[in-house]
Amino acid sequence: MADFNEIKNRLEKRWQNLNVLKDISDTEIQSLNQGLQEDYQYLIFLEAKTPDKNRRKMIKKVRASLIEQQNILKKYNQIRYGRIVQKSAPPIPVLKNSLAAxxxxxxxxxxxxxxINIFTLNGISNKEASVAAATVxxxxxxxxxxxxxxxxxxxxxxxxxxxxxxxFANSIVSPAIEFKREGYVYGVGAKxxxxxxxxxLYGSLISVIIGLIFYIIK
Amino acid sequence: MLENIFNAFFIGGIICVIGQLIMDLTPFVITPAHILVGYVTTGAVISALGYYEPLVKLGGAGATIPLSGFGHSLAQGAIEGVKTKGLLGAIGGGLEATSVGIVAAIVLGFSMATIFNPKG
Amino acid sequence: MQNKKIGKQTINFLNPISVVSFASIVGPKEGQGPLGTGFDYILENNLDGEKSWEKTEQKMLEHSLEIALAKKNLLLQDLDYFLAGDLLNQIMSSNFTARSLGVPYIGIYGACSTLVEGLVLGSILIDGGFANRVGVACSSHHDAAERQLRFPTELGVQRTMTAQWTVTGSGAYILEANSEKNDLIITQGILGKVIDMGQANATDMGSAMAPAAADTIIRYFQDTGKNPKDFDLIITGDLGNIGRVLCEELVLQKGFDISFNYSDCGVLIYDPGQDVHAGGSGCGCSASVLAGYLLPQMLKGNLKNIFLVATGALLSPTSTQQGETIPCIAHGVVIQGKS
Incomplete structure (x- = not known):
């Protein structure tokens, strides 16, 4: 079991290693991670048995730095893997998708x-024909x-x-049909x-905002 | 007559391609709900600035059928509402103008659910 | 007492466990795939006469166990334990199957790694002397999984190039303490660690799971001192086309070349023309491929020994929406054929 000050010292020393992650080997990274885990475990144990609020706060602060260090290590590994993933990602068929869209x-x-043309030919005004066509x-x-x-x-x-x-119609009808098996209130009704x-929601919000702006500047 | 159908095809196609490019070329995971919300709000803002009406004149259904046209109706409804009813119009005008479409979708959603089963 | 553990994670069964019987059921799409002829039962459609897809999945799980038992003239009461898992919330299919079986039941969840988790745990029970005969089963259903994890099935969404297709399928296995006639035996198993390499894209599971699979494969070789040449086939559960390539590369980085005998169940189960993009996934993927293709090949003598590593992405719709990265796991099992 380490003691609190020792952990603090190790924490400070570790920053030097973390700044040069690129230059150190995988095994060293692993041992860094191991050390972090051990220190963290002891700190949370210390925190649990410390009744004094101020001292607890101090331990918490050190623990926060440990978490920060852990995240740096995690991020480093994840970014390295992310690069490999990006390299092997299949190309998105942008041209084909765009033509299809x-x-x-x-x-x-x-x-x-x-x-709309059929409606206007039958004598309906252009604006009403547009609304009716949307409904159709x-x-x-x-x-x-x-x-x-x-x-x-x-x-x-x-x-x-x-x-x-x-x-839009598809987005309303598909969950309605899908959740029919869960009943008409919690299934169709809620979903x-x-x-x-x-x-x-956002349509109403933006329309009210526009309405209010026009009301004010009028 | 044929010309406005061609215009609708062209303008409508372009508006949809923009959505496709956003989906394909941005690193974010974009769901249908994001696309729909984005189109409605952007359409409403463009409409309020006065740039959507010319697009409707040019493309007809090509501009009104995409959801940006739904945003256009919301914005124009609110602006009209302010002119005729003042503050009440500012709040209710947008949904009033689009109520037919929304209610139709909801009623149809329910009726389709009673008639059909999901095919998977 | 002899130690049954080798190295850090590998388990060495001192009394090898026999896989005495197995059965698989798949949906119509899988039936049309390249492995279609090997499955015991192919559903006519995705409902198969049930009221909901969840019910269909549950029946599939139950029926595959019944078929596996019937192949050896066994009855339900001959089983000491039933181990099962699936992808639905609260492992619904497995629990509801256990409801109708009347066999002591252990519900397990390892996402798509559930099958191997079950096989290893079942073998541990038998090798430890806690059971003589154990049933292991798991299942997944494309539409039931889709509507729970992603979108309603009728919604017009475009699938990304990295997306995988959840397999509609189930597999059941009967394990026994090693008997005289041992055609198929489980000799070793390895339970994996949860690995998270920071992938958050829920439509690209292969990339998320590959590091977990690689970790388990590397650990196994390091623990046992074996090398890839000792196997006729090393096969992962459901990494798909993209994860498969990544896994191969990660394993190579640690000095093990598996390119010559490595494959993936998610790649095998569908034909590239079936519009499944990156391949198959789900509990049912490895479960049905093992029972419908790999084990029959071993009985024919085409494969002598295989190392199956099933991978699972331990995410939930909630974790995805909250922007969490995807924790993944991989368990492995070594199966030997007639020697």
Whole structure:
């Protein structure tokens, strides 16, 4: 068992090693880690049996430095491994994904435009046609989700199927269907907003902020 | 008629590609909820600054169908609300303008849940 | 008394344990994979007549144990213990299976390393003389895991290139104290340490788990003094394409070249054309590949001895959302065929 002052001395000395981690061997790093663990164990034991509040605070402070040293060692190893991981990570098919997103998103929006055109040809005002078309698109998204098709579109189209309002419908319908087996109140009722909830929350928030700003500057 | 469909395809496609690039090129793990929230709030801010309306004029459904268009409706609803109802409009205008879409999605969500089972 | 422990972590069973019977059940996707012909039962669809995927998984686990017992004309009451685990919250499938078995039960959780954890613990029970016959089983179900750990299955999300596909499958094994006819025997086991190399991406489990697998493999060779050439096959549980490469490199850094006889269950179970990206994962991955492919190969004499290292990522949806890194573990077991 070491004594408190010895641990403090070792703590100070250890900083020198920690500053030159790159230059020391793996076995030395391991023994550093071992020493840290032993000191930490003794400190927490000391802290537990120290009734005096001020002295406890002092021990806690030393313990915090030990944790800091442990984290430095941990980070060092993790960064080294992170580099290897980065090297072997598979390339993301950015071009293919982007083309798929462009195509799927474009097609969904074109369908929306066709619906708007049909409404305006039948004498509905442009603005109302736009709202009605969005609602029809929500219906299409919901139906395709129910039929189990929309997740396949999403797997291919990525953001292209997520960003249009059909994706919003998908985000509401999919948890609703999924959690039906947990009942209609805690299942469907509670889970229906797992993904759309944040959208409605932040949407409302931003609209109120914009409203208030316009109210003030008016 | 055909021209506005092409415009919708092009503008809508571009808006979606931006989302895809954010997902693929940033080191963060981005979930659907992040994308949806990001689009709605960004769309609302751009709309409040007055830059979204020209995009709608150009792209039609290509600008209104993506969720940034949802943000646009929220912002314009709030701004309209201030003009007609003052403070009450500032608070309720956004959701009023988008209520049809939201309620439709909720009602459909429930009905689909009663009809369909998850396929996996 | 002789010491059954070698070095720091390896366990040497003095009375080698026989794997007398085994069975596997998989879902339709795994059935279409390259190992499809080896499994005992392939489900027709992901529900297989049950009301929920959780129930399907539980039935799969139960049925694989029943099939394994039936192969040797054994009954449930012939088992001294039943060890099982799975991926669902509170290891639901295993607990509910044990409910209908009426056998003393030890529920275990090691994420996707559960199978080997069970095999080693079961062998310890038998070698210690605490049991004569033990059943070990574990399972996972793609859709049940997906909706618990990630998103609703109908949500249109794009899977990243590093994502792995949770296997729908289960495997059950009957272990016995070494009998006369010993075709398959467990000779050694190693229980791993929890390793966390700071990976936090829950869609890239292979990279997170590779250091744990490497640590266990290296430790085993250091403990026993053996080298990779002593095995026909060294196989990890579910590192997938990416983790497999990383593990190989990490082991090589410590001076052990395993490139010539190393593979991974998650790589074997699917065909690259099945759109599973980085490969298979889940408890059911190693459980079904061992029972559906590796052990049959050993009985045929194509493989003499294998070192199976199952890896597990010990994360939860809560820990991921709170930004915690992923702690991982790997357990190993050495199985020998007819000599």
């Amino acid at each position: 462009f195509f799927v998103g474009g097609v969904i929006c074109s369908i929306g435009q066709i619906i 698109m929500v219906f299409i998204g919901a139906l395709l989700t129910g039929l189990g098709i929309y997740d396949e579109i999403g797997r291919f189209g990525g953001a292209g199927s997520m960003v249009p309002i059909t994706g 229906v907003f797992t993904i759309a909830g944040p959208v409605i």
